[in-house]
Amino acid sequence: MTKQHRYLPTTEQDRKDMLETIGVSSIRELFSDIPESTRATKEKAIELEDALSELSLTKHMKELAAKNTTTETHAYFLGAGTYDHYSPSIVNHVLLRSEFMTAYTPYQPEASQGELQALFEFQTMMCELTGMDVANSSLYDGFTSLGEACNLATSVTKKQEVLYSKALHPQAKEVISTYAYGMEYAVKEIGLNGTATDLEALKNSISNETAAVIIQYPNFFGTIEDLKEIKSLLEASKGMLIVMANPLALALLESPGKLGADIVVGDTQPFGLPMSYGGPHCGYFAVKKKYMRKVPSRIVGQTVDKDGKRGFVMTLQTREQHIRREKATSNMSSNQALTALGSSVFLAAVGKVGLQEMAQQNINHAHYVKNELESKGVTVLSEANFFNEFVVKLDRPINEVSDVLLDNGIIGGYDVSSELNEENTMLLCVTEKRTREEMNKLVSILTGEGK
Amino acid sequence: MTTTYDDLLFEISKPGRIGYSLPESSIEKTDLTNLVSDHLIREEPAELPELSELQVMRHYTGLSNKNFGIETGFYPLGSCTMKYNPKINEDIARYPGFAQIHPLQPEKTAQGALEMMYRLEENLKEVTGMDAISLQPAAGAQGEWAGLLIFKAYHQANGEGDKRRKILVPDSAHGTNPASAIVAGYDVVEIKSNKEGRVGVEALKAAVGPDTAGLMLTNPNTLGLFEVDIVEIAQIVHEAGGLLYYDGANANAILGKSTPGEMGFDVVHLNLHKTFSTPHGGGGPGSGPIGVKDYLKDFMPAPRIKKEEDEYSLSYTHPQSIGRVKGYYGNFGVNVRAYSYIRSMGAEGLLQVSEDAVLHANYLKARLEPYYETPYKDHCKHEFVLSGIRQKKLGVRTLDIAKRLLDYGFYAPTVYFPLIVEECLMIEPTETEAKEQLDAFADALIDIAKDAEENPDTVTGAPYTKAVKRLDEVTAARKPIVVYQKN
Numbered sequence: 007m008t009k010q011h012r013y014l015p016t017t018e019q020d021r022k023d024m025l026e027t028i029g030v031s032s033i034r035e036l037f038s039d040i041p042e043s044t045r046a047t048k049e050k051a052i053e054l055e056d057a058l059s060e061l062s063l064t065k066h067m068k069e070l071a072a073k074n075t076t077t078e079t080h081a082y083f084l085g086a087g088t089y090d091h092y093s094p095s096i097v098n099h100v101l102l103r104s105e106f107m108t109a110y111t112p113y114q115p116e117a118s119q120g121e122l123q124a125l126f127e128f129q130t131m132m133c134e135l136t137g138m139d140v141a142n143s144s145l146y147d148g149f150t151s152l153g154e155a156c157n158l159a160t161s162v163t164k165k166q167e168v169l170y171s172k173a174l175h176p177q178a179k180e181v182i183s184t185y186a187y188g189m190e191y192a193v194k195e196i197g198l199n200g201t202a203t204d205l206e207a208l209k210n211s212i213s214n215e216t217a218a219v220i221i222q223y224p225n226f227f228g229t230i231e232d233l234k235e236i237k238s239l240l241e242a243s244k245g246m247l248i249v250m251a252n253p254l255a256l257a258l259l260e261s262p263g264k265l266g267a268d269i270v271v272g273d274t275q276p277f278g279l280p281m282s283y284g285g286p287h288c289g290y291f292a293v294k295k296k297y298m299r300k301v302p303s304r305i306v307g308q309t310v311d312k313d314g315k316r317g318f319v320m321t322l323q324t325r326e327q328h329i330r331r332e333k334a335t336s337n338m339s340s341n342q343a344l345t346a347l348g349s350s351v352f353l354a355a356v357g358k359v360g361l362q363e364m365a366q367q368n369i370n371h372a373h374y375v376k377n378e379l380e381s382k383g384v385t386v387l388s389e390a391n392f393f394n395e396f397v398v399k400l401d402r403p404i405n406e407v408s409d410v411l412l413d414n415g416i417i418g419g420y421d422v423s424s425e426l427n428e429e430n431t432m433l434l435c436v437t438e439k440r441t442r443e444e445m446n447k448l449v450s451i452l453t454g455e456g457k
Numbered sequence: 458m459t460t461t462y463d464d465l466l467f468e469i470s471k472p473g474r475i476g477y478s479l480p481e482s483s484i485e486k487t488d489l490t491n492l493v494s495d496h497l498i499r500e501e502p503a504e505l506p507e508l509s510e511l512q513v514m515r516h517y518t519g520l521s522n523k524n525f526g527i528e529t530g531f532y533p534l535g536s537c538t539m540k541y542n543p544k545i546n547e548d549i550a551r552y553p554g555f556a557q558i559h560p561l562q563p564e565k566t567a568q569g570a571l572e573m574m575y576r577l578e579e580n581l582k583e584v585t586g587m588d589a590i591s592l593q594p595a596a597g598a599q600g601e602w603a604g605l606l607i608f609k610a611y612h613q614a615n616g617e618g619d620k621r622r623k624i625l626v627p628d629s630a631h632g633t634n635p636a637s638a639i640v641a642g643y644d645v646v647e648i649k650s651n652k653e654g655r656v657g658v659e660a661l662k663a664a665v666g667p668d669t670a671g672l673m674l675t676n677p678n679t680l681g682l683f684e685v686d687i688v689e690i691a692q693i694v695h696e697a698g699g700l701l702y703y704d705g706a707n708a709n710a711i712l713g714k715s716t717p718g719e720m721g722f723d724v725v726h727l728n729l730h731k732t733f734s735t736p737h738g739g740g741g742p743g744s745g746p747i748g749v750k751d752y753l754k755d756f757m758p759a760p761r762i763k764k765e766e767d768e769y770s771l772s773y774t775h776p777q778s779i780g781r782v783k784g785y786y787g788n789f790g791v792n793v794r795a796y797s798y799i800r801s802m803g804a805e806g807l808l809q810v811s812e813d814a815v816l817h818a819n820y821l822k823a824r825l826e827p828y829y830e831t832p833y834k835d836h837c838k839h840e841f842v843l844s845g846i847r848q849k850k851l852g853v854r855t856l857d858i859a860k861r862l863l864d865y866g867f868y869a870p871t872v873y874f875p876l877i878v879e880e881c882l883m884i885e886p887t888e889t890e891a892k893e894q895l896d897a898f899a900d901a902l903i904d905i906a907k908d909a910e911e912n913p914d915t916v917t918g919a920p921y922t923k924a925v926k927r928l929d930e931v932t933a934a935r936k937p938i939v940v941y942q943k944n
Binding site for chain 2: 036037057067285330392
């Protein structure tokens with residue numbers, strides 16, 4: 007008999023009473039169907055460290071947490087797909103409401119109206135930003151959303167080759183390669199022209215076999231690609247244009263939908279979600295109307311109850327694995343509903359004007375740092391057409407530079423030497439959170455003044 | 458109900474209101490028109506809401522009052538393991554040392570994060586009886602997919618990739634199983650369950666062959682029954698040259714009692730958002746780590762965590778790896794919560810979890826057996842199925858019973874799944890519910906069974922007490938409205 011645990015309400019008396027109702031004499035009897043050879047015994051019991059009280063647990067976890075450098079103490083100029091942005095306090099307060107946090111997928115819509123409506127609003131806002139007609143209610147992250155987009159494109163076009171720009175996030179490339187390994191289609195990389203996609207090379211690679219072209223917007227190096235021109239290259243083919251977009255940039259950049267995208271995916275992490283060492287973030291997935299019934303995972307739709315009152319339900323479920331099994335459009339079941347809710351709260355608070363202001367501050371800050379660096383003799387590889395990230399070429403290995411920055415309370419940019427085939431190159435990110443003082447400090451260290 | 462709040466964000470929005478404050482920036486403005494061609498500059502701003510902070514807060518509080526979570530009440534959703542989500546784990550996941558760290562910051566500045574992941578992997582190895590763990594998959598379905606890609610890479614490495622193209626899946630399996638097999642590039646062969654609700658050895662023998670890549674199995678299965686022939690099943694599949702995949706959705710039944718490793722499985726996933734108490738968040742985020750036996754280690758997703766002396770790092774060079782399935786290292790924040798849970802329970806605590814979960818399920822089943830058809834008589838594990846066929850004859854469907862339960866202050870069980878049971882109700886009470894709660898739920902279902910006989914309209918008209926009455930799902934699918942439309 008073990009000591010009563012704070013999470014387990016059942017007492018010894020309860021156990022006796024329940025066993026009696028069941029009509030067995032011991033709990034062991036309920037487990038007698040586990041074959042003896044596979045049963046745990048004293049000799050082969052699982053071994054874990056002893057259970058911790060709440061106080062000991064928090065002490066242990068605080069010790070682990072204390073070994074990590076955080077945004078509380080350091081100025082981050084590191085982006086590359088995950089960003090240190092402002093998140094209004096209310097985002098966390100809403101997420102902590104247990105009616106949202108501790109619910110499951112809304113299988114019984116009448117008892118899950120709150121979440122369903124919030125996700126309907128999320129879908130609406132993602133369509134607004136991307137310029138698309140239909141968005142689902144989230145996927146695991148931006149990269150898996152991109153993988154799902156590739157599966158959709160190859161399935162719809164029945165073509166077997168996906169072209170992607172070398173200016174795509176390196177981890178996105180890895181994830182779509184895994185998707186392609188699964189569904190057995192080909193992926194091919196299109197080279198660079200500076201820090202942008204080589205459009206000439208792209209043009210020459212588009213063929214009858216092209217299922218889709220993937221462009222990141224702004225791209226991995228921060229450069230804003232010309233989607234309109236890229237779309238025009240696809241005109242003669244049946245290939246789809248898949249855009250992976252930073253949704254914050256869409257506050258000021260023309261929506262991919264207007265510029266001809268067939269599928270727009272990405273991650274809403276910049277919208278109020280903590281970086282959390284890479285997850286949980288929130289993938290979004292939006293398409294033009296004609297692909298609505300091919301979309302993976304949950305979609306919320308509006309309907310009425312039997313009194314005619316507006317309500318919301320999960321809809322078009324015949325696309326999904328729990329109904330269609332091997333004929334489903336995807337195997338997705340769990341999504342990122344709670345982080346989608348978090349990003350919705352963020353968008354509701356920051357709103358129409360705030361999102362533009364925030365995006366503008368990112369542009370201002372990043373270009374300020376770029377101009378300062380350039381005026382002090384640092385080589386900037388990016389052209390002017392970037393959002394909040396750009397590439398600099400330094401005079402020594404990036405890990406050495408990062409160490410110096412770290413000693414000065416700064417987390418430096420991402421080493422893109424291998425992505426660009428150009429040594430000593432760093433991708434810097436400057437968000438609205440960076441102060442003039444922090445930016446100047448970065449500049450002075452990178453220009454050798456502040457060592 | 459406490460609220461009649463029904464507005465959409467877009468309906469309460471008014472131009473000029475804001476709900477945020479950014480610091481005044483003294484940095485000069487860079488005009489986008491100087492950076493890109495005009496056609497790349499947004500012509501019309503996105504129509505996002507304009508609200509004050511209190512309006513936003515009241516909106517979401519209103520919505521939350523129309524939502525049902527575990528802390529609202531009993532949530533007996535079968536195969537979903539809706540147990541208590543400890544609050545302290547929410548605090549911990551929000552420590553800046555876990556929440557405010559960047560996945561690409563230097564490894565030496567994230568030693569605590571890497572150590573937590575390493576420790577969690579060690580714990581999960583112990584719980585599953587496997588030799589190596591990857592925390593990368595974001596949820597169960599992604600774990601399944603990753604696991605099946607490992608099957609694929611393994612068979613290819615043995616020169617049998619072209620030959621072994623079939624995955625066997627029992628007809629009682631979760632829908633994700635066959636769907637994951639398809640996106641891993643496999644064909645699916647369905648195995649019929651036997652009369653006892655289990656995978657029959659004879660049916661399996663007839664199905665395996667040189668084209669078998671593997672078998673996916675949930676154990677206990679979705680009927681809540683332990684696959685008693687598991688040792689022989691593993692032997693049959695292995696002798697045919699296939700591998701065994703363990704869908705860990707139901708692992709809450711076997712903690713400390715047995716392990717998938719002991720049972721003969723080659724790859725397993727766990728749903729940390731089920732068995733290990735992390736909140737489901739209304740559908741996610743989850744976390745679906747996979748474990749493999751030694752001979753499959755080289756095929757696991759990269760990067761993997763390495764410990765040398767007291768230093769932790771990520772190792773990227775694994776040429777036989779199936780590659781990356783998700784960005785970064787999985788749903789790290791979810792994994793922090795799961796690790797905290799395991800440390801709060803210890804081995805003895807986890808054993809108690811499974812014993813109580815199984816006890817509770819059998820108790821509820823015993824109480825309900827006189828009133829509902831119980832298709833499988835054996836003792837169940839952590840969940841069990843009932844069939845509403847008696848009530849159906851009275852004109853009351855399982856869907857009606859589910860809706861009526863909402864009026865009693867409960868969430869409904871999983872319904873119409875598994876597909877092999879007519880009018881199915883699949884009930885999983887979990888270990889964190891008190892006996893009084895189980896009794897109240899049983900009483901409600903007994904009431905409803907009586908009403909089905911005496912006042913069927915009461916049941917078929919439900920629910921009455923929620924924010925909305927029965928919703929029209931058919932029209933929603935036929936004429937989809939999936940974004941807000943201004944009147």
